[in-house]
Amino acid sequence: MGSDINVTLGNWSEWFMLLAAMTYMVVFVAFVWDMASHSKTLGMQEAARARRRNASAQDASADGARELVGAGAAHAGASGGAGSSVAASSGTASAGGTTTDTGVSGEFRTSADRSTRGAGEFEALNYSHSARRPAARVAVMLMVIAFALHAFAVVSRGVAADRVPWANMYEFCSTGALVVAGVYLVTLVFKDLRFVGPMVSGLVLIMLCLATIAFPTPVSPLQPALQSYWLIIHVSIAVAASGIFTITFAMAVLQLLQSRREKRLALGEESRMGFLRAVPSSVTLENFAFRLNSVGFVFWTFTLAAGAIWADQAWGRFWGWDTKEVWTFVVWTVYAAYMHARVTRGWNGNRSAWLAIAGYMCVVFNFTVVNTLFPGLHSYSGL
Amino acid sequence: MTKARTARERASRRSDVEVPALGPLGLLRWAWRQLTKMSTALVLLLLLAIAAVPGSLFPQRVQDPDEVASYIQANPTMGPWLDRLQLFDVYSSYWFSAIYLLLFISLVGCVIPRALQHFRAWRSKPPRTPQRISRLPQYRKVMLGGRDGAAGPTPDEAIERAAAALKKRGYRVQPQDLGSAAPSVAAERGMLKEVGNIIFHVALLAVLISVAVGSLFGYKGQKVVVEGESFVNTLVDYDSFTPGTNFDADWLNPFSVQLNSFEATFSRDTSDPEHYGQPTDFNADVTLTDKPGATPQDVHLAVNKPLNVNGTKVYLVGNGYAPVVRVKDGAGHVAYEGPVVTVPSDSVYTSSMTLKVPDAGPDQLGFVGLLLPTAVSKDGEIPKSVDPGLNNPALILSSFTGDLGLDSGQPQNVYVLDTQHLKELNSMTSSNGPVLLDGQHRKVELPEHKGSVEFLDVKRYVGLDVHSDPGRIPAFISFLAAFAGLIMSLFIARRRAWVRATEAEDANGVRCTVLEYGLLARGEDHRLGVEAEKLTALWTSLWEDRGVRDYHLKSSDEA
Ligand code: HEM
16 A cells, blocks of 8 residues: 555545535435424324224224234234235234135135235335325435435545545544445335434434544545554444444334334323334334344454454454453443343343443444544544 | 243243242252343343443553553552552453353353253254144145146145255255144254354353463563564563463574564655655564574564464564664773664654663763754754654763662663763753764764763664464454354244145135145244245245145134
8 A cells, every 4th residue: 555645636525525414414304304294194194094983983992903913013924915915813913814714715826926025024114105205205315316425525535545445533434424324225225214314314414524523634644553454354344333333223212212102102192203103113123123233243243353353463462452442342242232132031122222222322432432532552543 | 022932031930930949059059040041141241341441441551551550650549449449450350350250151051051952952853733833923824726626735745745845945844644634744944043153152252261371371572673683582582571371481482583674664745744754664674583493584574464483473563763872981992882772752753762881981871862863953952853764863962970770680771771870971951062973973072081972873673572372373263153153143044834734625626735834933033924925935836737825714713
């Protein structure tokens, strides 16, 4: 790695970073707008349904029960697909098992209908085509544009500095924000996670503001201690893990709010947090966040070990309880506790969400305070 | 997600209610059961995380003993108390050790029964088909046969083909009740998930043991080597040496390293003034002799590229300048000639130098001062270094004479000259000024005919760290095992499936076979429904020509 610095390109990079930040700001506003309008629509639909129900003098409690069952549907696997009208009769949802005549459907299956849609794979998170959400569409589209601007800013900075763009706080923040946005956009392809949009775009915005306002650093070459391919491996996986943890953090916060709302509704009380209508049930959130966190945890485990290997090469010991190492270890242990919480009676649900939040707080602490305020071998913050 | 509980957890639930049995043995058993509970492990993990934090707030002896000493000095009331609570040795403290030892005991107590149980499960056959498959979290029912009047397969035939197909999907299968009216097959897959979990936990234990082995039998040492000099890996040749608790000096492998040259490269990019002069590369050319009598090899040593001599690693951790000086005493004899290692104190390598000359006679001589690699002097000011490169090297020294106190037998820091009992000859503040040596002024006579100092040359030196850690490789291998186990345990799904076939007639009076099947996951498994759909597709592809229909539940199936 030489030290051929391209100052012009570096300046372009900074301009694009600002442009991206402004676009994210608009994205954030659009997402918030969408949450407001979408949850209002859902609220109106809910009210209309309730009116109809009252009018037809049906016993509402059965419907209520079904709704509750529906909340657990993510893993109970109630079928909802159009083609496969298999009667759902799982342990919890057996109430929904309709009694019909002996196989009269007469519809033979063919190997062509391999559709596994609606088979319980977090179906609550699948896109539904009935709801029109123009503000969300605008938000996602703008976010793609912001991501492209942002990606250009990060890549051009790397090219300008002739090395990977993650060697000081400015770059950790801006590249980290790019990864968060990227992970989010990729999951959006598969699942309707637009309800975390306000939080994710908000966090990305905060990271970019931190980078440009709190840690501005001009393009610079690498110190000898950082010149290693381990910088590429170790830091990129760490940033990827942090990106995942950012999204699951947002989901954990929503999970806590949602479970409070669910409890209130179950007691027949009103909930003031109407926007949560646009958010899936707390159980769905918990389960999906757990899948993402498992990947994040594997990445973090790798980060920890890769850091140890790098430390072994650079400083001659693989573990020396340097401040950064301590906090990386703390993060790892908290998430290990989270993994256990999921299978420990009394520790799942809200408590596991709190653990995920605590873990993320440690990640943030590790990236900000430890990098800037604590002395240590990792003081490469460029400040 | 709490539905599928392990047998262990069920057992521990019982212990929640049980009153601990009386007697020491009963109490012990009770304590053991509490310790090996999952929630205990979880709390211990959180405690470990919390306990690790103070180590980042207070200076630690493992990092920097000097900083701890100065911290205690600066906080005379709190310091000793913090020290008593072992807050400067967090990671070797009793409380930290207690937490992780309990955690690992808990781990052993947790994993061994689980491993035994899993071993038995592996050897035994998939469990019998339950009476009511319909109770399983995923349940489907299809009818085979009836397309264009084609009859379905016989129940036995259906089960045999289903078993074969399941086996191909990675299930281990156990057909049951063949020949009866309701034959079935029990199937199970993902046995490796639990294997992964066990490997992961055992490997974590192995990591801990490897680290312990390293700290018992390893060593580390430091040595400064000047260009042209060499270092032999023996106890006497080290500047400082820290053996592991059980280390034996006979185990040292006497290889030798000679420093031929050292090169530091600094940023010379004038368009970037902020980083101008920052080091960009350090590189040492050394000659390595693996063991006495071996052929010497020329190798490079750089910051991230240590030498590996049969498992002992040599790291480049520091560098600096070593001015070569010649000191003559009052009698005109050469009392010292050679390089003096200086300690760089800033980014332009302003380096402090200390030289003790005990061989000078009749009075011993001592010097302290600075080496400036690129000295620039403004009028009336002391010269300063403006660049780390060696462009205009200069020495500014104070000189002393008297008894250096080296004969008292007390070990002295070579980088500190105690001037209390010495007589000052030259200094910044004295009337004759300091000794100033540079390219033009090569030699200076000391006052009072005490002798002379001559500035001959500047060499470079490197600081080497030598480490041997026999736990390194085992720790690495254990980590790889743990990582593989983690991935297996997180991303393999463990599922059981049961399929039962019974004979039936469809509405047209054609003999058909009803295939009921259900799935159960170990732990939570959000893809269980997908798997059920896949099985439906599997049956469809097997019996498509005879006709496969969804079969809706009869009221008799409920209850
Ligand atoms: C050194 C401390 C420990 C760490 C870092 C740790 C970490 C983990 C992690 C990350 C998982 C989730 C991934 C997997 O399923 O393998 C896990 C699972 C598990 N751990 Fe630990 N663990 C530790 C100690 C323990 C102890 C002491 C116990 C027993 C009391 C235990 C019992 C379990 C069990 C039973 C599971 C599997 C849960 C399941 O069935 O899915 N672990 N552990």
